[in-house]
Amino acid sequence: MAEAAREMALFDRPHRPHRPRLAAGTPVRESGAAPSSAATYNVQPPCDRSTKSPSMPDLLANLNPEQHAAVTLPDEPALILAGAGSGKTRVLTTRIAWLIQTGQVSPNGILAVTFTNKAAKEMVARLQAMMPINTRGMWIGTFHGLCNRMLRAHYRDAALPQTFQILDMADQLSAVKRLMKALNVDDEKYPPKSVVNFINNAKEQGLRPQQVEATDSFNRKLVELYEAYDAQCQREGVVDFAELLLRCYELLSMSAPLRAHYQARFRHILVDEFQDTNRLQYAWLKMLAGTQAAVFAVGDDDQSIYAFRGANVGNMADFEREFRVQHLIKLEQNYRSHGHILDSANTLIANNARRLGKNLRTDAGHGEPVRVYEAATDTQEANFIVEEIRALINQGHARSEMAVLYRSNAQSRVIEHTLVGAGLPYRVYGGLRFFERQEVKHALAYLRLIDNPNDDTAFVRVVNFPTRGIGARSLEQLADVARLHNCSMAAAVPYTTGKAGSSLGAFSRLIDRMRAETLPLSLPETVDYVIRESGLVAHYETEREGEDRLENLQELINAAAAFVGEEGYGLNAPARVIAMAPNASRALEIDADGLQVVDADAPVADSMTPLAGFLSHASLEAGDNQAQAGQDAVQLMTIHAAKGLEFTAVFITGLEEGLFPHENSALEQDGLEEERRLMYVAITRAKERLYLSFTQSRMLHGQTRYNVRSRFFDELPPESLKWLTPKTEPGARWGGRSDNAGWGRDWFGRSGGERSDDGGRGESGRRGADEAYTGNTPLPAYADKQRAADTGFKVGQAVFHTKFGEGTITALEGTGGDARAQVNFRRNGQKWLALSIAKLQPIED
DNA sequence: CTACCAGTCCTTTTT
């Protein structure tokens, strides 16, 4: 990161001058541009000669042999195993620069895909620093951004309205809730969140409702909901995140000409963080690659920490096999961490089975040992951290070079509290993002209704905000009418009568008026107009704590202005250049090689409006989630959020059994291995100094929990550790309390596939003394609660689990808080679940 | 229809 910043600063260009406008009447227009905006067709941006780009030989000379080999690989599929801190992004970007500058491919032949907007932006920035060329011709973006781009260009083939809008997670959940209400579905038996999960899961497997096999009534209902949900989305002209990918995949698989066009176009496909791809993303890549494209996949199986959201590390092995990869290159030279830190990471991760195999090395010396601290309480742990941070600051380290990492967000509170007490500025990652704030979402909902009145999610959101006397009952009636006429709620308004009808009518007229009045306005003017006319500004002016919200609404105008100012509307915009020959009625895609017919029917007037572009930008790029960026502040974040970042000093906190590794990970297939990878990611964030801390007791969910230090300590090289507190033998400290052994849940003993040799044990027999506390030890109060929840399950019973879906109990054992059930899940296979943890619901069939 | 209180549920998360 820091390296990137330096490079960017070195090659930073002055602000790019505006492009010249074409003469009036030029029959060329950019898709996504406002009718009045400049066309970009064949106008190269003025090249700024005042800054020098490094020459290609210089760029290559800066690479180590492995990096060099990767960058200059021949035109064939390749898999790059890039360890943490091994210069992965540099290899990716230099590869692109090398391909282009050696004339092997034109920028138009490049497609590079990432997971986050941040990564995509960084790639673009680095490329611009390396090459004086226009990056517009390349397709660089996130999976979702690129799919959006393609769907916008071919919305007709994809059977979408031109102004289709994108549901974010919250929108999707509310759409499902609305649907379930309309269909009178019991939300106890079918929690909306799990219905959403089911739908997204299916889509990420590439399955439409007809293709999901439903063997029983429970699953049949879910499939039914999935089908109704898809129909609802189609009627409303909206797509969710998974739909963007699936629809794009289907578009390519159904349309031979489009498929041929894009397969011929993209000669080189580069994939970042390949280990995080899911099945659908892999299928999409494969489809796009066809038989000719050279796919350059960069990933690290040891940093795969997103299996819980569908990432499939197996894609790496599949890729190697299916693409007949001849070039597998390992980047093992680490440029980030000192020796003891790296040794710790290597030793820990060696405990995982089924790795592709990789060992990081460094030229830096051993450096300082890894410091380990045991605290009595979470407060004491926080105090220790703050003291160390203070000392580091006194030694001249910047606050922003220090990070406190934790497994779960709940842990940040104590640390924040202590930092506040010490007067140390800090920054917590992972809060609400800009476009997710309620006032911003309200404003966006009005904008969405202007663009697409059928968007019921937006309609429901603001029809009574600010309050207009339209309550739940009126809306229920309206929804019924809409269902009856199979139309949107907005379209159903004229059918309503009475008092509710007149309020609704007034709302309808408000939206219509906004649509008409904003037609001639620019995007920022439109936003400005809408936040006033909707009554949002007035509403927040009267609200006590409304000042921040007003500020955010103002900021939304600025965001709109920035958006239209950005060349080509940024990464998520549809960037296909649609042009029309004079007097012709056909739209063409302009390629480096000339003009090609892409959509024979799309008239030029069909270019996307800035508003639609801004709305998809808002959904796809929810914005910064870090408070007061730019300040020199201590960084607080979850380990997941820390992936890809680096800091001089890192504190990994809460290293306790049950917390990290998290107890729930025992429920998941290969859960412990993923926790270990998470620990690996955490360790490799540190450059010079690493602290590991754990506590004997910790307040969690309002109750004190007594924890045992994490098993990960036993998986680290002792010679690299420096215990700041005496290292106690596990269990020794607890000798006096061994009567509680029965409550120590051996919750990892069952995780199949792990190395643990006691995997199959756990009968009634007593556990060995040193095993008794491998689990956490709940307080009596907690234990009572568990005991009280006596199972009530029986073997053969059908049950439902929010994460794993439906299954049948195949075995039961233990009692009270120790009770466990073996469940055979239809979709997820056999699992042992601790009944005190898993929320199993009985299903009557 | 709204406002307020009590009961519930608590990993990780990008798009």
Added chain:
DNA sequence: GGACTGGTAG
């Protein structure tokens, strides 16, 4: 400990 949801009183 706290955010969110649902129910009930006004």
